Amino acid sequence: MYTVKDIATKFHISEHAVRYYCDEKLIPSLERDKNNRRIFNDIDLQWFQAILCLRSCGMSIKAIKEYVDLCLLGDDTVKARKKIIEEQKKIIEKKLKDLNQSLAFLNYKLDLYNDILHGKIKDITNPLNE
Amino acid sequence: MYTVKDIATKFHISEHAVRYYCDEKLIPSLERDKNNRRIFNDIDLQWFQAILCLRSCGMSIKAIKEYVDLCLLGDDTVKARKKIIEEQKKIIEKKLKDLNQSLAFLNYKLDLYNDILHGKIKDITNPLNE
DNA sequence: TACTTGATTAGAGTTACTCTAAGTCAATAG
DNA sequence: CTATTGACTTAGAGTAACTCTAATCAAGTA
Numbered sequence: 001m002y003t004v005k006d007i008a009t010k011f012h013i014s015e016h017a018v019r020y021y022c023d024e025k026l027i028p029s030l031e032r033d034k035n036n037r038r039i040f041n042d043i044d045l046q047w048f049q050a051i052l053c054l055r056s057c058g059m060s061i062k063a064i065k066e067y068v069d070l071c072l073l074g075d076d077t078v079k080a081r082k083k084i085i086e087e088q089k090k091i092i093e094k095k096l097k098d099l100n101q102s103l104a105f106l107n108y109k110l111d112l113y114n115d116i117l118h119g120k121i122k123d124i125t126n127p128l129n130e
Numbered sequence: 131m132y133t134v135k136d137i138a139t140k141f142h143i144s145e146h147a148v149r150y151y152c153d154e155k156l157i158p159s160l161e162r163d164k165n166n167r168r169i170f171n172d173i174d175l176q177w178f179q180a181i182l183c184l185r186s187c188g189m190s191i192k193a194i195k196e197y198v199d200l201c202l203l204g205d206d207t208v209k210a211r212k213k214i215i216e217e218q219k220k221i222i223e224k225k226l227k228d229l230n231q232s233l234a235f236l237n238y239k240l241d242l243y244n245d246i247l248h249g250k251i252k253d254i255t256n257p258l259n260e
Numbered sequence: 261t262a263c264t265t266g267a268t269t270a271g272a273g274t275t276a277c278t279c280t281a282a283g284t285c286a287a288t289a290g
Numbered sequence: 291c292t293a294t295t296g297a298c299t300t301a302g303a304g305t306a307a308c309t310c311t312a313a314t315c316a317a318g319t320a
Contacts, residue, residue, distance in 0.1 A: 053232040082243040089236045099226050102183040106219045113212040
């Protein structure tokens with residue numbers, strides 16, 4: 001059994017976010033202890049893993065909720081769920097491509113800055129002062 | 131010379147976002163035509179490239195504004211700018227790592243769904259119905 | 261001249277948190 | 291036995307970065 005804090009620590013998110021996901025019903029059949037505190041089990045942990053993965057693709061809370069609800073409906077929804085995951089895979093692959101481009105740009109900037117700092121570039125001809 | 135629409139198309143962002151970046155003064159010395167319409171030149175294009183890269187690292191508009199202002203101050207700020215870019219590089223590398231993990235998770239899910247669809251898994255023992 | 265197109269602005273709305281205030285409960289300290 | 295501490299609860303306000311809407315205006319076309 002895990003507390004809100006445990007989940008926050010485990011997944012590197014804020015405790016606020018943990019409660020928010022619960023309030024949005026992304027964690028099905030969430031339990032409470034006798035003091036009304038949220039308590040999580042290993043299945044909830046798996047839900048958090050899936051949810052955070054889908055969030056990292058940029059999927060909205062609402063869309064994730066729909067996916068979770070599909071999961072709860074059982075095997076009949078496997079095809080629909082597969083389609084959702086395939087779409088998210090495309091999105092994540094696009095993101096990887098974009099991020100790699102951004103990384104290349106940052107490296108280009110760093111090279112430029114190093115050249116300036118080492119005096120290899122004397123005159124700044126670039127209008128951005130770089 | 132480019133219009134708001136040109137920039138939006140070129141960088142795959144909304145026209146609203148283009149105007150928003152201008153309003154936040156991320157594009158220094160932005161010009162207007164005689165009808166008060168924003169017009170962009172090739173230097174502005176370079177600013178957009180840099181800005182969008184930094185945004186893709188998750189840098190806030192405010193932080194980007196500070197970076198832009200440093201750029202405008204000239205060579206004395208190269209060290210400070212280099213530090214900023216190095217930080218963003220670390221962040222982007224972390225993001226790449228996280229996204230690759232998410233991708234692996236999606237692939238795992240897809241394998242599972244395919245197994246179910248091809249009848250390789252008969253009994254659903256996993257409590258998530260997967 | 262009237263209409264359409266495309267731009268402008270201010271400001272309201274949205275998402276996904278993030279933070280704050282006020283309150284509950286159990287355990288420890290005096 | 292009370293007092294305080296600390297960890298949790300809630301509702302709701304605040305925030306960032308857009309996103310959208312409505313009203314306005316200028317230029318071009320029928």
